[in-house]
Amino acid sequence: MDFDLPGLLAAHRGDGYELYGRYLNPQQPRMLHAIGFDKVYQRAEGAYLYDADGRQYADFLAGFGVFAAGRNHPVIRQALHEALDAQLADWTQFDCGPLPGLLAERLLAKAPGLERVFFCNSGTEAMEGAIKLCRRYANERFGPERHNIICMQNSFHGRTFGALSATGQQKFWQGFEPLLPGFVFVPFNDLPALEAAVDDTVCAVILEPVQGEGGVNLADSEYLAAVRQLCDQKGILLVFDEVQCGLGRTGRLFAYQHYGVTPDIMALAKALAGGLPMGALLATEKAAQGFVPGSHASTFGGGPVIAAAALASLCILCDPAFLAAVRQKGAYLQEKFQELKTRFPVIEEVRGLGLMWGMQLSQDGMPVVTACRERGLLVNCTQGNVIRLLPPLIVEQGELDQGMEILSQALGAIHS
Numbered sequence: 021m022d023f024d025l026p027g028l029l030a031a032h033r034g035d036g037y038e039l040y041g042r043y044l045n046p047q048q049p050r051m052l053h054a055i056g057f058d059k060v061y062q063r064a065e066g067a068y069l070y071d072a073d074g075r076q077y078a079d080f081l082a083g084f085g086v087f088a089a090g091r092n093h094p095v096i097r098q099a100l101h102e103a104l105d106a107q108l109a110d111w112t113q114f115d116c117g118p119l120p121g122l123l124a125e126r127l128l129a130k131a132p133g134l135e136r137v138f139f140c141n142s143g144t145e146a147m148e149g150a151i152k153l154c155r156r157y158a159n160e161r162f163g164p165e166r167h168n169i170i171c172m173q174n175s176f177h178g179r180t181f182g183a184l185s186a187t188g189q190q191k192f193w194q195g196f197e198p199l200l201p202g203f204v205f206v207p208f209n210d211l212p213a214l215e216a217a218v219d220d221t222v223c224a225v226i227l228e229p230v231q232g233e234g235g236v237n238l239a240d241s242e243y244l245a246a247v248r249q250l251c252d253q254k255g256i257l258l259v260f261d262e263v264q265c266g267l268g269r270t271g272r273l274f275a276y277q278h279y280g281v282t283p284d285i286m287a288l289a290k291a292l293a294g295g296l297p298m299g300a301l302l303a304t305e306k307a308a309q310g311f312v313p314g315s316h317a318s319t320f321g322g323g324p325v326i327a328a329a330a331l332a333s334l335c336i337l338c339d340p341a342f343l344a345a346v347r348q349k350g351a352y353l354q355e356k357f358q359e360l361k362t363r364f365p366v367i368e369e370v371r372g373l374g375l376m377w378g379m380q381l382s383q384d385g386m387p388v389v390t391a392c393r394e395r396g397l398l399v400n401c402t403q404g405n406v407i408r409l410l411p412p413l414i415v416e417q418g419e420l421d422q423g424m425e426i427l428s429q430a431l432g433a434i435h436s
Contacts, residue, residue, distance in 0.1 A: 060072050061077075064079075064087075064091035064092055065090075065091055065092050066090040066091060066092070066412070066414060067079055067090055067091075067411065067412050067414065067415045067416070067419050068091070069091070069398065075396065076396060077393070077396050077397065077398050078396060078397045078398065078411075078419060078422055078423045078426065079091065079398050079411070079412065080397060080398055080399050080409045080410065080411045080423050081398050081399055081400055081408070081409075081410055082410050082411060082412045083290075083295065084232075084264065084290065084400075084410065085232070085264045085269055085290045085291060085376075085410045086290045086291060086295055087291070087294070087295055087412050088267060088268055088269060088290075088291035088294075088333075088337060088412060088413045089291070089294055089333055089336045089337065089412065089413065089414055090412040090413075090414040090415075091295070091412070093294060093332075093333075093336070093414075095332045095335065095336060096294035096295070096329050096332045096333055096336075098332070099328045099329055099331065099332035100296075100325065100328060100329055102328065103119070103324060103325045103328035103329075104325065108324035108325050108328065117324045119324045119327040119328055119331065120139060120322040120323075120324065120327045122327075122331065123139075123322070123327045123330050123331050123334070124137045124139070126331065126334055126338075127300065127302070127330075127334060128302065130273050130274075130334075130338055131273075131274060131286070131302055132277075132282065133282035133304065134282070134283075134286060134302040134303060134304060135303070135304055135305040135308070136302070136303050136304070136305060136308035137300055137301065137302050137303075138300070138301040138303075138311070138316065138318075138321070139298065139299070139300050139301075139318070139321040139322025139327075140298075140299040140300070140301065140318045140321035140322075141297045141298065141299055141318060141320055141321050142178075142289055142297055142298075142299045143177075143178055143183075143261075143263030143264075143287060143288075143289030143290060143299050144177070144178025144179055144180045144183040144299075145178075145180070145289075145299050145318065145321070146263065146287035146288060146289055146299035146300060146301045147177045147178045147180075147182065147183040147186065147226075147261060147263070147287050148178070148180055148182045148183055149287075149301040149316055150226070150259050150261075150285050150287050150301055151169065151182045151183070151186060151226075152182070152311075152315075152316055153285060153301070153303065153307065153308075153310045153311060153316070154169060154223050154224035154226075154257050154259065154285070154310070155167055155169075155202075155223060156310040156311065156315060157223070157257060157307055157309070157310030158223030158224070158256075158257075158310075160310060162223075162255075165220070165221060166220065166221055166222065166223045167202050167221065167223055168202050168203070168204055168219075168221045168222045168223065169186065169202060169203055169204070169222070169223060169224045169225070169226055170203075170204045170205075170206060170214065170217050170218065170222055170224070170225045170226070171186045171187070171188055171203055171204070171205050171206075171225075171226045171227070172188050172205065172206065172207070172208040172226070172227045172228070172231070173188040173205050173206065173207050173208060174188055174189060174208055174231055174234035174235065174237065174403075175187055175188040175189070175208070175226075175227065175228055175231060175234060175261075176188075176189060176192070176228075176231070176232065176233035176234060177226070177228075177261055177263075177287075178263075179192070181196075181199065181200055182200060184196065184199060185199040185200040185202075185203050186203055186226055188205045188234075189233070189234070204217050204222075208227070208231065208234075208237060208239070209237075209239060209240050209243050211243055211246050211247070211250075214247065214250065215250060218250065218254055218256070222254070222256055223256055223257065224256055224257040224258070224259055224285075225247060225250075225251055225256060225257070225258050225259065226259040226261060227239065227247070227259070227260065227261070228260070228261045228262070228264075228265060229244065229260055229262065229265055229275040229276055229278075229279065230264075230265035230270060230275055230373060230376060232264035232265060232376065232402075232408070232410075233264075233402055234402070234403065235371075235378050235380065235402055235403040235406040235408075236371045236372055236376060236377060236378025236402075236406065236408060237371065237378075238371060238372075238373060239279070241278075241279055244276075244279045244281045245279065245280070245281055247281075248281045248282075251284075257284040257285060257307055258283045258284050258285070259283055259284065259285040259286070259287070260275070260276055260283040260285070260286045260287070261286075261287050262274055262275055262276070262286055262287060262288055263287055263288060263289045263290055263299070264290055264376075264410075265373075265376060266286070266288050266290075266291070267288060267290070267291040267292060267333075267337050268291065268337040268338075268342070268343055268346055268374070268413050269291065269346075269374055269375060269376050269410070269413070270346075270350075270373040270374035270375075270376055271343055271344075271346040271347035271350050271373065271374030271375070272343060272374075273337065273338060273343065274286070275373070278373065284303065284304050284306075284307040285301065285302065285303045285304075285307055286301075286302045286303075287299065287300070287301055287302075288300040288301075288302065291333065291337065292330050292333065292334075293326050293327075293329040293330040293333055294329050294330070294332065294333035295329075296325075296326050296329045296330075297326065298321075298322070298326045298327075298329075298330055299321070337413070342413070346374050346375055346413050347374060349374075349375060349415065349417065349420060350372065350373060350374040350375055350377075352417065352420065353372070353375070353377060353409075353420060353424075354370070354372065354377075356420070356421075356424045357370040357372075357377065357379060357424075358370065360379075360424070360427070360428060360431065363428075363431075364431045364432075364435060365382075366381050366382050366383060366431070366434075366435050367379055367380070367381060367382075367431075368380045368381060368382050372409075375409075375410065375411050375412075375413055375415070376409075376410055377408070377409045377410075378402070378406045378407070378408050378409075379406065379407040379409070380405060380406045381405045381406070381407065382405070383405060384401075384404060384405060385401035385404065385405045385406060385407050386401050387434050388401070388407055388427075388430050388431060388434055389401045389407065391429075391430035391431075391433050391434055392426055392427060392430045395426045395429055395430060396426060397423050397426040397427060397430070399427070407427075409423075411423065
């Protein structure tokens with residue numbers, strides 16, 4: 021049986037979006053169009069994408085943070101080739117090959133205070149596991165009446181029913197209600213509201229140290245420390261969703277390291293395997309005991325080929341010099357944003373950490389997204405008026421300058 025992938029791709033050069041529209045679930049092309057991504061990209065390299073006509077686009081979204089090490093990174097590509105050459109594609113996590121265990125060891129070595137890991141396929145699956153672990157842990161120790169989970173307004177945790185039920189944005193609920201019971205929502209960074217919501221039915225608090233889809237909102241240091249203290253006092257678990265803000269995005273390997281506050285459970289995904297599907301649920305030894313054999317599993321989670329990519333990705337992202345450079349580039353971006361803010365009154369606020377930034381406007385942000393794309397810069401808009409930038413962590417200063425110049429031109433074109 022002959023299979024010619026290069027020939028197949030060449031025969032369909034440029035019509036990927038049309039095929040999306042004809043055959044995929046209708047919501048997929050509509051969603052891509054709604055967020056400004058209605059082009060076919062044929063090639064990717066580092067901090068750039070190239071469309072079917074060969075035009076270059078500075079990628080300041082990086083697959084919503086997936087491509088932290090940039091597109092088509094040679095180290096990750098080499099790891100995949102070597103894993104395939106070693107016939108590791110014929111293994112699953114149930115066959116107990118060495119790579120998933122080695123990945124777990126290295127990941128936990130970089131996550132002080134967390135001692136066990138469960139691998140899965142995505143961020144939403146990691147959050148499903150976190151919800152199940154919280155419920156089962158509390159059920160075993162306190163009984164089924166302690167099952168409520170406090171979540172934050174404006175949060176986003178995924179699109180499966182458990183993760184969706186924990187998401188504090190009603191726009192994502194529409195058409196799927198009733199959602200799962202047992203989730204209570206309080207304002208982010210509001211300690212009195214959280215304290216008032218804690219009672220004997222609560223088993224956990226879930227939050228993102230930096231809310232990405234919510235508009236790049238950062239947790240206050242004092243707030244996060246107080247939440248940790250409250251959870252300890254009440255005997256409830258603290259869960260951090262670092263699916264987007266983790267793995268170097270903020271200039272530390274994990275966002276919680278900026279705050280000196282360690283969660284009981286943490287969800288990771290996106291950048292973990294350098295563009296391949298992998299999520300991870302990390303937990304303390306105590307919290308991890310909530311799962312017993314058979315209570316949770318994933319057929320493909322932590323497969324050896326994906327684990328090889330994740331090991332390579334982790335090698336890049338864990339480098340102290342690499343993370344220091346992310347912090348430096350973040351400080352440089354902050355200066356550039358402040359310059360823009362003085363020139364364009366439409367910018368209300370700029371928020372961010374490392375290479376995760378949100379620019380809040382006083383009006384709809386989609387015209388800016390479109391104007392940027394027309395000029396060769398890919399960003400997106402969240403919350404209707406927040407321009408979100410998630411450049412790959414390998415981005416160079418000259419590329420940052422290029423992106424910010426295009427953003428300035430786009431703002432000027434919209435508000436001239």
